[in-house]
Amino acid sequence: xxxxxxxxxxxxxxxxxxxxxxxxxxxxxxxxxxxxxxxxxxxxxxxxxxxxxxxxxxxxxxxxxxxxxxxxxxxxxxxxxxxxxxxxxxxxxxxxxxxxxxxxxxxxxxxxxxxxxxxxxxxxxxxxxxxxxxxxxxxxxxxxxxxxxxxxxxxxxxxxxxxxxxxxxxxxxxxxxxxxxxxxxxxxxxxxxxxxxxxxxxxxxxxxxxxxxxxxxxxxxxxxxxxxxxxxxxxxxxxxxxxxxxxxxxxxxxxxxxxxxxxxxxxxxxxxxxxxxxxxxxxxxxxxxxxxxxxxxxxxxxxxxxxxxxxxxxxxxxxxxxxxxxxxxxxxxxxxxxxxxxxxxxxxxxxxxxxxxxxxxxxxxxxxxxxxxxxxxxxxxxxxxxxxx
Numbered sequence: 486x487x488x489x490x491x492x493x494x495x496x497x498x499x500x501x502x503x504x505x506x507x508x509x510x511x512x513x514x515x516x517x518x519x520x521x522x523x524x525x526x527x528x529x530x531x532x533x534x535x536x537x538x539x540x541x542x543x544x545x546x547x548x549x550x551x552x553x554x555x556x557x558x559x560x561x562x563x564x565x566x567x568x569x570x571x572x573x574x575x576x577x578x579x580x581x582x583x584x585x586x587x588x589x590x591x592x593x594x595x596x597x598x599x600x601x602x603x604x605x606x607x608x609x610x611x612x613x614x615x616x617x618x619x620x621x622x623x624x625x626x627x628x629x630x631x632x633x634x635x636x637x638x639x640x641x642x643x644x645x646x647x648x649x650x651x652x653x654x655x656x657x658x659x660x661x662x663x664x665x666x667x668x669x670x671x672x673x674x675x676x677x678x679x680x681x682x683x684x685x686x687x688x689x690x691x692x693x694x695x696x697x698x699x700x701x702x703x704x705x706x707x708x709x710x711x712x713x714x715x716x717x718x719x720x721x722x723x724x725x726x727x728x729x730x731x732x733x734x735x736x737x738x739x740x741x742x743x744x745x746x747x748x749x750x751x752x753x754x755x756x757x758x759x760x761x762x763x764x765x766x767x768x769x770x771x772x773x774x775x776x777x778x779x780x781x782x783x784x785x786x787x788x789x790x791x792x793x794x795x796x797x798x799x800x801x802x803x804x805x806x807x808x809x810x811x812x813x814x815x816x817x818x819x820x821x822x823x824x825x826x827x828x829x830x831x832x833x834x835x836x837x838x839x840x841x842x843x844x845x846x847x848x849x850x851x852x853x854x855x856x857x858x859x860x861x862x863x864x865x866x867x868x869x870x871x872x873x874x
Contacts, residue, residue: 512536514543514582516595523641523691526604529568534561534580534595541583548577548597567600575602575689599689603681606633606692611680613700617746618789619675621704624668627678629695631660635682638663639691643677654682667700675702675787699787703779706733706790711778718799722769725798727776730762731790735780738763739789742774753780773799 514536524530534543544560559565560583567574577599582592609631619625629638631654638661640650652663661682667674678698681691709731719725729738734755739747751763761780775797780790 513593514540514580514595516578516580516598518598518600522598523601523603524567524570524574525693526571526602527569529566530570530574530600532565532567532578532580532598533563534582536582536592538584540592541585543583544581544591546579546581546594548579570602572602572605572687572690575600575687577689601639601681601689601691603691604693605687605690606635606682606684607631608693609635609638609680609682609695611678611695611698613698617698617700618703618741619667619670619700621702622669622671624666625670625700627665627667627680627698627700628662629665629680629682630657630662631682631692633660633682634684635661635692636685637683637688638665639681639683640665641679641681641694643679643697645676670702672702672705672785672788675700701787701789703789704791705788706735706780707731708791709733709735709738709778709780709793711776711793711796713796713798717797718801719770721771721800721802725767725770727765727767727778727796727798728762729765729778729780729793730756730760731780732760733780733790735761735790736783737781737786738765739779739781740765741777741779741792744775747779767798770798770800773797 514534517533517535518524519531519533521530532545534540534545542560542562545565577597579594579597581594584590584592609629612628612630613619614626614628617625627640629640629652631638634656635654638652638654640652642648650665652665654661654663663680665680676699678700679694679696681694683689683691709729712728712730713719714726714728715723727740729740735753738751738753740749740751741747749765751765753761753763756762763778765778775795777792777795779792781788
């Protein structure tokens with residue numbers, strides 16, 4: 486008997502749950518934007534109004550501003566596509582679902598969805614302080630700066646639609662800026678960030694996005710090892726290769742030089758001794774530097790290992806006798822050694838020319854002197870002979 490009562494109670498609860506959306510009509514649907522609620526001007530966005538109980542159609546409302554009459558309060562099936570997006574599309578939206586079989590066919594309004602249109606103003610710049618490589622549980626400040634007076638700044642992380650950080654802009658160097666502090670740095674904090682600026686009278690119209698900034702968390706895995714071939718001390722112009730290796734099965738290695746942001750990366754390859762390695766050819770050595778390497782996995786590209794121990798590569802001998810730096814081509818600056826040789830050779834040639842000129846001048850002077858002395862004596866003899874006649 487008790488089992489039958491329990492079964493009837495469960496069936497009754499199920500029927501009530503099925504009937505609730507139709508009887509009440511006050512449950513809120515969900516309004517979403519695809520691919521994102523942050524849309525570039527001229528782009529496209531699709532709005533969907535949905536609920537666990539499917540609608541046959543829905544009505545879309547824009548709370549601030551007025552669009553064309555067909556859109557404002559219009560009825561749509563499945564979804565509504567806005568294309569191309571203009572500044573008039575920026576604003577707050579809600580939707581109502583329609584149940585034709587219900588005594589109250591239109592549901593309550595959904596929660597608001599804000600559509601933000603980007604590209605209205607010039608892009609700001611984004612900088613990580615003290616740098617984009619951050620140790621676990623440490624702090625990084627993302628500084629967004631604009632050359633215009635932006636009243637608001639927003640920080641957006643790629644892949645996260647609703648996770649927007651907001652700061653009030655402050656005047657700085659003729660423009661404005663805002664500092665976003667990320668503390669502590671956790672595994673879900675790193676990623677690709679961009680920032681935007683906006684003004685007070687149009688908070689849903691944003692600037693173009695800043696250039697992307699990759700923020701990486703380090704120290705989550707054991708450090709790899711770094712070595713140099715043929716060694717850490719090389720002759721000028723000698724080819725150098727750095728090898729990063731680990732027993733951990735890293736998918737990728739990243740090479741950093743003198744503490745700068747790693748720009749070189751190579752996939753790891755399993756070696757015969759069971760380690761995972763990557764070889765970074767640096768080419769002919771011109772000057773020394775200090776290197777570190779990191780390991781990472783494909784599935785978590787922003788989570789890196791601890792850095793390897795620093796490896797200092799030095800160039801022995803006189804740097805001036807080495808190859809010219811790649812940033813200073815020999816066609817423009819010339820090789821100092823060749824210049825010294827050229828100056829020495831030119832001096833010898835000039836000295837040789839001076840000596841030859843001096844000898845020719847002396848020889849010519851002597852010859853001219855002899856000619857001048859013998860001429861008058863001959864004429865004098867002829868005159869004396871003529872005078873005797």
